[in-house]
Amino acid sequence: MLLIALLCAGVLIKVPYAEMTPGPTVNTLGDHDGEPVLDIKGHKTYPTDGHLNMTTVRVTSPDYRMNLFQAVAGWLAHDNVVVPHETLYPDGKTEEQSTQENAEEFSQSQESAKVAALRELDIPVSTRVVVATVVKGNPAEGKLHAGDVIKSVDGSPVRKPGDVAKLVTKHEPGEPVVFTIVPAADAAAAEKAGEEPASTERVTVTTARAGKSGAEAERAIVGIQAGTDHTFPFTVDIKLADVGGPSAGLMFALGIVDKLSPDDLTGGKFIAGTGTIDEEGTVGPIGGISMKTVGARAKGARFFLTPADNCATAARDIPDGLTLVKVDTIDDALDSLKKIREDRTGALPACTTG
Structure with missing residues (x-):
């Protein structure tokens, strides 16, 4: 009877945890669902070989509630990670809100990847500061609109989004x-x-x-969020549905560079990786690194480009046959790719637990 009671409790008791598992990995140099992942028109492209795979993580939905048995099974499994529910869904976000946020981050990561790649190749990209959003019920509503290009504020030129807030907050409210x-x-x-x-x-x-009240009361606002928009000299489309978040930025950027360069970046090798990227080519950390290395190795990757800030975590449990390569910038990644294709793997910057 005690055993039956424990079994029933394990099934019925819900615990505040969510689960992460390895997700799909897609070659940015290849096709997905019958279409090229990177579709470039209006500029000469070159044949590519090998793999530059972006990696993903599957997570349980915001509304999913694990029972005690499922949580224990996840903790014991090697290829799963069980984390507190609020780690993945802070502030009680709904599934719709989470999906929207991930889609916006994914779109921004594509834009940043294009800019970083083209700048790496010394291809000019025009950048301008725009009104990204207008907050309803604030002074700017009806006067400024999403997509308006901001040239100056009070006569002072605006060169980056942060300039707008600095210039507005020089004023007193009213x-x-x-x-x-x-x-x-x-x-x-x-x-x-x-x-x-x-x-x-x-x-x-x-x-x-x-x-x-408080210090916030003295800060002047108009109710807009500034962002950046770009004009590209030719078309670069990234065609990949059902993926969200910013973590594919680095691999998209490398794929674009490979397709626009006469040199074969991979040397035919299977390389995967992850990492956000900004317009200057700086690589940032991501979540779920251990799930991404497992998923990449399962698909055949031998090398994994790892954001420097994720290296210590990733190095604690490296899948057999996978070499973790530490990267801080797109230049680091390109230098490591050169070492890989020249079989100088001993010179690669390795991830360590220290």
Whole structure:
């Protein structure tokens, strides 16, 4: 009877944990669902060989609740990781909110990968600061619109998104701020015609308080979020559905460089990896690194490009036959790829637990 009671308890008791398992891994140099993952038009491309695989992690949905037996089984399994539910879904996010956030991060990672790759090849990319979002109910609503190009604030040139907030918060709440913009429609028309926008508009917005009490009350806002937009000299489409998050940025960037370069980056080797990337080519850490190395090795990868900040964790349990390669930037990754294709693997920067 005691055993039956324990079995029933194990099934019925729900625990606040979620599970991560290895997800699909896709060759950025190849096809997926019958289409090239990287589709480049308007610029000469070169044949590629080998693999530059991006890796993923499967996670249980926000609404899924594990029972005690499932949690214990996950803790004992080598290829699964059980983590507190709030680690994957902080602040009680719904599945819809999580999916939307992952889609936005994935889209931004594609944009950053394109910029980083083209800049690595000294191909010019035009960048401009734009209104990314307008917060409803704030002073900018109806005056500024998503897609408007911000040229200056109070006459001071805007070169990066952070400049906008700095210039706005110089004001006291209730003071006017003058934005010099190119309206979104004019900017889109000029881009389509391959021209620079010919005219600008001045828009005055009266600032509001950011909060109701404390230090926050003294900060002036207009209710927009600034971002960046780019004009590419040719088309680079990344066609990969049902993937979210920013962690494929590095591998997308390397795939683009490979397709636009006469040199074969892989030397026919099977290389996988992960890592965010920004427009300057800096590689950032990601989650689920141990699941990604397991998934990559299972598909045949021999080398794994690992963000430096993930190295210590990844090195604690390296799948047999897989070499972890430490990378901080896209230049590090390209240098390591050269060593791999030249069979100078002893010179690779290795991940360690220290």
